Amino acid sequence: MSYFNIDAQALNTYDAIVIGSGISGGWAAKELTGKGLRTLVLERGRDVRHVTDYPTTNKQPWEFEHRNQLKQEVREANPIISKCYAFYEGTEQFFVKDAEHPYVQEKPFDWIRGYQVGGKSLMWARQTQRWSDFDFEGPARDGFAVDWPIRYADIAPWYSHVERFAGITGNKDGLATLPDGEFLPPHEWNCVEKHFQQKVAAKYKDRHVIMGRAAHLTQPQPIHFQQGRAQCQHRTICERGCPFGGYFSSNSSTIPWAAKTGKMTLRPNSVVHSIIYDEAKGRATGVRVIDANTKQMQEFYARIIFLNAAALNSNLVLLNSTSHRFPNGLGNDSGVLGKYVAFHNYRAGISGEYDGDLDSTTDGRRPNSPYIPRFRNVLKQETNFLRGYASGFSAGRISRSDQNGIGADLKESLLNPKLGGWYVGSHMMGETIPKESNYLALDSSLKDPFGIPQLKISIAYDDNDDKMVKDYQEQLTEMFTEAGFKNIRVRDSHAAPGLDIHEMGGVRMGKDPKTSMLNKWNQLHAVKNVFVTDGASMTSTSTQNPSLTYMALTARAADYAVKAMKKGLV
Amino acid sequence: MAGAVGGLISLPAWANGWTTETVLTTRKILSVGQTELLAEMVETIIPATDTPGAKALNVHQFVQKMVADCYPKTAQENLNKGLDSLNDLAQKSFSKPFAQGDTAQRTALLTQLAQSPDQKEFYSLVKNLTIRGYMTSEYVMTNLTHYEFIPGRYHGCVPVPQKAASQGK
Numbered sequence: 091m092s093y094f095n096i097d098a099q100a101l102n103t104y105d106a107i108v109i110g111s112g113i114s115g116g117w118a119a120k121e122l123t124g125k126g127l128r129t130l131v132l133e134r135g136r137d138v139r140h141v142t143d144y145p146t147t148n149k150q151p152w153e154f155e156h157r158n159q160l161k162q163e164v165r166e167a168n169p170i171i172s173k174c175y176a177f178y179e180g181t182e183q184f185f186v187k188d189a190e191h192p193y194v195q196e197k198p199f200d201w202i203r204g205y206q207v208g209g210k211s212l213m214w215a216r217q218t219q220r221w222s223d224f225d226f227e228g229p230a231r232d233g234f235a236v237d238w239p240i241r242y243a244d245i246a247p248w249y250s251h252v253e254r255f256a257g258i259t260g261n262k263d264g265l266a267t268l269p270d271g272e273f274l275p276p277h278e279w280n281c282v283e284k285h286f287q288q289k290v291a292a293k294y295k296d297r298h299v300i301m302g303r304a305a306h307l308t309q310p311q312p313i314h315f316q317q318g319r320a321q322c323q324h325r326t327i328c329e330r331g332c333p334f335g336g337y338f339s340s341n342s343s344t345i346p347w348a349a350k351t352g353k354m355t356l357r358p359n360s361v362v363h364s365i366i367y368d369e370a371k372g373r374a375t376g377v378r379v380i381d382a383n384t385k386q387m388q389e390f391y392a393r394i395i396f397l398n399a400a401a402l403n404s405n406l407v408l409l410n411s412t413s414h415r416f417p418n419g420l421g422n423d424s425g426v427l428g429k430y431v432a433f434h435n436y437r438a439g440i441s442g443e444y445d446g447d448l449d450s451t452t453d454g455r456r457p458n459s460p461y462i463p464r465f466r467n468v469l470k471q472e473t474n475f476l477r478g479y480a481s482g483f484s485a486g487r488i489s490r491s492d493q494n495g496i497g498a499d500l501k502e503s504l505l506n507p508k509l510g511g512w513y514v515g516s517h518m519m520g521e522t523i524p525k526e527s528n529y530l531a532l533d534s535s536l537k538d539p540f541g542i543p544q545l546k547i548s549i550a551y552d553d554n555d556d557k558m559v560k561d562y563q564e565q566l567t568e569m570f571t572e573a574g575f576k577n578i579r580v581r582d583s584h585a586a587p588g589l590d591i592h593e594m595g596g597v598r599m600g601k602d603p604k605t606s607m608l609n610k611w612n613q614l615h616a617v618k619n620v621f622v623t624d625g626a627s628m629t630s631t632s633t634q635n636p637s638l639t640y641m642a643l644t645a646r647a648a649d650y651a652v653k654a655m656k657k658g659l660v
Numbered sequence: 661m662a663g664a665v666g667g668l669i670s671l672p673a674w675a676n677g678w679t680t681e682t683v684l685t686t687r688k689i690l691s692v693g694q695t696e697l698l699a700e701m702v703e704t705i706i707p708a709t710d711t712p713g714a715k716a717l718n719v720h721q722f723v724q725k726m727v728a729d730c731y732p733k734t735a736q737e738n739l740n741k742g743l744d745s746l747n748d749l750a751q752k753s754f755s756k757p758f759a760q761g762d763t764a765q766r767t768a769l770l771t772q773l774a775q776s777p778d779q780k781e782f783y784s785l786v787k788n789l790t791i792r793g794y795m796t797s798e799y800v801m802t803n804l805t806h807y808e809f810i811p812g813r814y815h816g817c818v819p820v821p822q823k824a825a826s827q828g829k
């Protein structure tokens with residue numbers, strides 16, 4: 091499609107192209123423009139500007155026509171996205187509707203997406219823990235996947251770099267499984283959470299309950315004020331967009347920061363079709379873009395390309411970037427592109443009640459909760475499954491009113507709720523094992539609305555995951571019992587993969603080009619000027635939430651890319 | 661939508677949550693007669709006392725809107741059929757249309773519905789939505805349960821206040 095004359099080509103040429111403006115793309119944009127590169131950011135969705143494009147952020151509960159419940163027709167038209175807990179009347183505008191981007195579920199997979207400037211950073215739950223060497227050494231030690239080409243020490247300074255800018259609240263807990271970071275003051279515990287923490291600490295040497303680490307400004311620093319952000323006000327309706335910039339999103343933080351350099355060109359409504367590989371030059375020269383409004387294809391060129399379309403879409407773009415040299419997808423000499431996809435197991439949960447501490451309650455709201463770092467199979471293999479799980483935990487008190495009556499009595503009891511006991515709950519976040527049989531491919535006949543082949547997703551839970559669910563239920567039941575919690579109930583949602591929204595892999599990092607796609611700088615082994623720094627690059631999944639790691643890897647790779655560019659290496 | 665009081669000047673200032681106007685944006689699933697009857701029904705469930713009841717807060721409009729927009733077809737049929745039979749049941753039980761019964765008569769009839777195998781689904785649909793509409797109305801949330809949009813704080817262990825007000829999200 092090179093119908094352009096030389097001038098047009100020059101006009102469409104940049105130092106760098108970033109594909110996607112979500113959590114990782116925002117960081118690529120910030121770092122590359124910050125280092126002086128003229129950077130084009132291509133985003134398939136519409137623009138979403140901080141504050142002005144958050145239509146529901148200041149709506150009171152009664153201002154929602156349906157009290158935040160989804161319309162029946164929306165639910166029926168969107169069976170996939172309607173399963174996501176964060177999709178409701180106040181957030182509908184930020185999630186991809188099922189028909190917008192169809193895909194093939196070779197096995198059930200609920201693909202949850204946000205296509206707009208900011209990607210999923212607008213709606214995420216903001217939990218941000220560092221990964222540790224137990225995670226980076228896992229594959230080498232436990233014998234699954236391939237060895238990571240990096241260790242914690244490689245990424246630690248970059249964690250600090252992104253934490254300081256994004257603003258992360260947390261407590262320094264001194265745990266080997268969960269390295270401390272650059273923290274703003276931690277959120278407050280409530281009495282029952284504290285009680286549980288103490289009970290667990292008393293019984294188990296190796297199990298800890300800590301305050302969650304989350305991307306909230308509990309005490310903004312000058313760098314946050316410079317971004318135009320302010321202290322988090324504890325509204326806990328973050329997924330509608332926060333006018334205070336109280337939590338980190340690309341929209342409130344990295345994208346406007348990149349824009350301020352004057353080096354960024356942000357092009358929304360630009361669906362990247364593929365990356366262009368020039369055989370003569372032996373490098374990628376640019377990208378093909380379909381304009382979402384006109385459906386016209388257009389080309390843009392750059393020295394380096396950062397692929398940050400979110401894990402599955404980054405796989406899709408590479409699989410669709412075929413050439414004589416790379417008939418099976420860009421950089422895919424090894425044949426592993428699209429394979430070894432993994433995710434997090436969120437299937438299991440547990441709840442209970444507690445009748446101590448009845449003279450105390452909580453006041454206000456907290457956009458965060460305590461966290462139980464992984465304690466299984468850490469120092470030795472002690473179970474019949476590989477790896478382990480982290481867990482969320484929280485406690486609260488509910489007011490209840492008797493709703494049995496009618497008339498004035500009913501009204502009276504509705505308006506005078508009785509404070510019930512404490513409820514406690516936890517959910518698991520299990521590590522799943524990347525396997526060759528969990529793969530992505532392009533469907534040979536079905537196309538999406540832009541004429542791009544549909545992504546075929548073939549990902550499933552296995553026996554290891556089922557055993558882990560059982561162990562979580564048993565161990566947490568034991569811990570809950572130890573703490574004196576009553577009416578303990580465990581569950582297994584049997585949800586399909588995908589709803590965890592932590593899909594990773596397919597373009598994994600590794601030392602050996604024969605078994606991996608990317609080197610230790612997130613650079614395609616075979617195409618040195620293409621960097622993939624989102625979840626697609628993960629070799630294994632850890633038990634921690636992933637996005638902080640995507641941010642750190644992105645900043646690290648951008649630093650390397652610019653240095654390598656200056657040395658003429660890419 | 662909210663804040664749109666429209667032409668209904670007779671409504672007090674706080675009742676701007678749902679108005680006839682916002683309900684009109686929805687497919688109409690009830691006749692005028694049925695709507696009036698529903699208003700009497702929600703008012704019986706949550707009546708005016710020293711504070712407004714469900715009818716003055718337009719909860720019947722809310723119920724209608726929710727059933728039209730957010731519930732499966734079967735719920736709409738239930739609501740229609742249930743309302744249609746309400747006057748017959750009133751005739752049988754106190755020889756008057758439902759609206760003309762006194763509080764005790766209406767209350768007794770609805771209490772009976774709650775137990776009736778044919779009617780209890782209809783009744784609990786209306787009752788649940790009435791409670792939800794009432795409790796999340798602007799009037800109740802601002803004047804009675806004192807909802808805070810921006811608490812600005814979280815304290816984990818405070819003494820239980822003498823009178824606990826509910827705090828939803």
Ligand SMILES: Cc1cc2nc3c(=O)[nH]c(=O)nc-3n(C[C@H](O)[C@H](O)[C@H](O)COP(=O)(O)OP(=O)(O)OC[C@H]3O[C@@H](n4cnc5c(N)ncnc54)[C@H](O)[C@@H]3O)c2cc1C
Nearest residue numbers: 110112113114134205209210215216217362400624635637
């Ligand atoms: C409800 C919810 C809760 C979550 N909670 C957490 C949490 O607590 N902690 C955590 O770590 N993570 C959480 N996540 C996951 C987190 O949001 C993702 O891991 C993160 O956003 C991934 O960053 P990314 O840059 O890879 O992708 P995204 O943020 O999704 O951004 C990708 C961008 O690329 C664009 N794009 C895609 N394809 C193309 C194309 N072909 N051309 C151009 N642009 C394209 C998309 O439109 C999008 O804007 C949560 C997610 C959700 C939805």
Ligand code: SF4
Nearest residue numbers: 322323325326332336
């Ligand atoms: S909790 Fe904090 S970040 Fe979330 S919406 Fe409220 S002020 Fe914003």
